[in-house]
Amino acid sequence: MNRELAALLADVSQPQRRASGVALWCAAAAAMAGISLLGLAGWFITAAALAGAAGIAAIQAFNYLIPGAAIRLLAIVRTVTRYGERLYGHKAALFALAALRARLFGRLINAPSPEHTRSAGEAGALLQQDVDALEDRFVRAPAYFAGMFGAATALALAVPAGPRAFLALFVIMAAGVLAARSFARRVLPRRALDIQEQIARLKQEFVEYAAASPEIAAYGFAPSIEALLARQAARLDDARVGFARNEALLGAGVTALGGLAIATMIALSRASLPLTLLAALAAAGALEALGATIRSLGRDAVVAAGLERLAQLAAIPGPTAAPVALIGExxxxxxxxxxxxxxxxxxxxxxxxxxxxxxxxxxxxxxxxxxxxxxxxxxxxxxxxxxxxxxxxxxxxxxxxxxxxxxxxxxxxxxxxxxxxxxxxxxxxxxxxxxxxxxxxxxxxxxxxxxxxxxxxxxxxxxxxxxxxxxxxxxxxxxxxxxxxxxxxxxxxxxxxxxxxxxxxxxxxxxxxxxxxxxxxxxxxxxxxx
Incomplete structure (x- = not known):
């Protein structure tokens, strides 16, 4: 992303800073509430089972009202904050991208130099598909924030399990994120750029052939044009399949990390069984929150490919702020x-x-x-x-x-x-x-x-x-x-x-x-x- 595009994105995002901030804090609250809910539910179920096994006296002494109320509260908080994250995150994205499209279109139509001219199909691909790819960047921004807060919450709940369990969970989360990022950066960008280019090429060809549809029909070129577009669509499908396979590998890694975290916490915990399950389920919740961040690395590659193409358009000089006054005398x-x-x-x-x-x-x-x-x-x-x-x-x-x-x-x-x-x-x-x-x-x-x-x-x-x-x-x-x-x-x-x-x-x-x-x-x- 060049300096011009970065400045343009910052400018269109400025009016949506409040909505973006609300979305970030809602995402963090949802992650903390979700992990706390999972851990508390595990502790509550285990403690209740142990109390039931201990006899009538333990059952009567067991306070289930406060944990039950806390579980309901956390469930409500998680639901409300997730809704707030989606609402304000999409609001910020949609309004910012609408402004970005208008700015880029202004650059496009104000470009006087022939080297900046583009066909209708290419311009449509830039203003639609590449800007749409940026929507993920806005909508998924709270996920990174939520992942950090979720990891911190899980580590806090892992403290009662002992230092060895705490350190093991930290290593699993850090190593998982670093390994996933390395894999994503090595494999996904090339395939993501290929997808963006294939989509743009297909749209460009379709628009150009559609403009000449009367001539194509009159001269009997429809079957050959249809076959050409089908081959281009097949190349796009191949690129998408390759990208999806690598995304699936990332997802499988997240699932494996979750299982590893639960097994490690149970094996290394020195706390009671209820606290052990609290820490184990909190670890699973943290890996789920980090999993959203890890899976989004694949989308980052798509966004980066779109940014590379949009940077060329953003580099076109815009209108001067104070043009020379001409009266045409x-x-x-x-x-x-x-x-x-x-x-x-x-x-x-x-x-x-x-x-x-x-x-x-x-x-x-x-x-x-x-x-x-x-x-x-x-x-x-x-x-x-x-x-x-x-x-x-x-x-x-x-x-x-x-x-x-x-x-x-x-x-x-x-x-x-x-x-x-x-x-x-x-x-x-x-x-x-x-x-x-x-x-x-x-x-x-x-x-x-x-x-x-x-x-x-x-x-x-x-x-x-x-x-x-x-x-x-x-x-x-x-x-x-x-x-x-x-x-x-x-x-x-x-x-x-x-x-x-x-x-x-x-x-x-x-x-x-x-x-x-x-x-x-x-x-x-x-x-x-x-």
């Missing part, structure tokens, strides 16, 4: 005689052959990239001095292939500005020449568009992306081939609508297009060289 493109200086409200059309860098230029302005192959000045500041998050507040980009979330039309439009009224959505759809299409849909604005907008045509997705950019309310509008996929009549209407909207709002425009019908939107022109 001027934009300078280029540093040669063909350079263009734009003032607020100007309209520029950029043309050039494919591959000249038109799209990358728009993405640099929009804050999607940190570097650009062209000279750019925003408010007389070079691009390097304009943080991506500051640029995103100035420019609304409608890219060539606008991404859509799996939701409704309204959900996708409100990504621009949450809380917009339906009237504003319809107005933007009208400008983008999509309102008539949406009105004939069964649910209108609430129509589900599928994953990535799969239920819409290419032209509809393009216009929905355009409407979303219009709703963002930025000083500058960036359009990358806005009329691609449209018929000439619709393209002409769209051009007129955009011209009126730009004039009414005073919004600046940077347009990239290969279609001459959209060029009247611009007042100035720039052709990029090859």
């Amino acid at each position: 001027s934009i300078a493109l280029g540093d040669d005689p063909r350079s263009v200086m734009l003032a607020k409200g100007d309209r520029l059309a950029i043309t050039g052959r494919s591959g000249a860098g038109k799209t990358s230029l728009l993405e640099c302005l929009a804050g999607w990239r940190t570097t650009c192959g062209h000279s750019l000045l925003i408010d007389q500041r070079p691009l390097a001095e304009c943080p991506p998050e500051a640029r995103r507040r100035l420019f609304a980009l409608s890219p060539q292939d606008g991404g859509m979330i799996a939701g409704t039309i309204a959900d996708n439009l409100r990504l621009a500005r949450p809380g917009l009224e339906d009237e504003a959505l319809w107005h933007a759809l009208g400008i983008a020449c999509l309102a008539d299409d949406v009105r004939v849909m069964p649910e209108r604005l609430l129509t589900w568009i599928g994953d990535g907008g799969a239920r819409l045509s290419g032209g509809q997705r393009k216009r929905l992306s355009l409407a979303r950019a219009l709703l963002a309310g930025r000083p500058w509008l960036l359009l990358d081939e806005p009329s691609e996929g449209l018929d000439p009549a619709t393209e002409a209407v769209l051009c007129g609508n955009l011209d009126s909207w730009l004039r009414d709002t005073g919004t600046g425009l940077v347009l990239v297009t290969h279609r001459s019908a959209m060029l009247p939107l611009a007042h100035r022109f720039l052709e990029l060289p090859d």
Whole structure:
């Protein structure tokens, strides 16, 4: 785990410190109550049996009320504290991990560099499975605390059995924990990492193939894809079986240690039979408490594998705390005689052959990239001095292939500005020449568009992306081939609508297009060289 991830985990865990503390103390109380209950019950049963065998006088003299009441009290305390441990432990875990997912997702979407981009499947595996693995770390944290308190309680109850029995129990517990930790660290991490990688690979392949499901069905690739996924699932099953076998060995070791502790206490005790059984059963309870800690060593390997993958995501720089204030009064493109200086409200059309860098230029302005192959000045500041998050507040980009979330039309439009009224959505759809299409849909604005907008045509997705950019309310509008996929009549209407909207709002425009019908939107022109 790198420093960035450690700081991130500490930050999201801070608000849950109180709940985590309650869970720790509840776990300790549950362990002490459970071990004391087991030892006291053993003493009580044995003492009662001896009193019964001694005759009527011993029976009448035997005080069973106080031990009976203590047993009931310890049982209640154990039940209540176990519930408290689970309640507050899971509360701390769920709230902390929800905050962690949001932070990591923020790092992911704010990553402007291409080396930080990830496929949908890989991103889903990181934010779901690897973060889920951390839940064990939060939920099982009280188990370590409980194990220590349980061991201390058992050692205290072993004192009446004599120093030899006390020392033997201490050695058994210490040696058992050290041996289990050594075994777990040597064998489990590799298998745990293999499981995490196989799960991530399976999820990534499934998501990518699901996105291409129409093409797979059309070309008859379904059987081969199914066989490929089955082979990947089989590799995952093999990894899980290997891991489970080693976990079973740990569990068997815990069981053997418990039996060894009971036999050792009985053999070495110099106390009376009731006190001997008290110490023996307390030792068994302590090994049970430590057993939870020992068994969790296997889960530690899974968590470590998830942390290794999450550390790569946490290393992505987050948004700066105080970004440079940009107002978008001027934009300078280029540093040669063909350079263009734009003032607020100007309209520029950029043309050039494919591959000249038109799209990358728009993405640099929009804050999607940190570097650009062209000279750019925003408010007389070079691009390097304009943080991506500051640029995103100035420019609304409608890219060539606008991404859509799996939701409704309204959900996708409100990504621009949450809380917009339906009237504003319809107005933007009208400008983008999509309102008539949406009105004939069964649910209108609430129509589900599928994953990535799969239920819409290419032209509809393009216009929905355009409407979303219009709703963002930025000083500058960036359009990358806005009329691609449209018929000439619709393209002409769209051009007129955009011209009126730009004039009414005073919004600046940077347009990239290969279609001459959209060029009247611009007042100035720039052709990029090859």
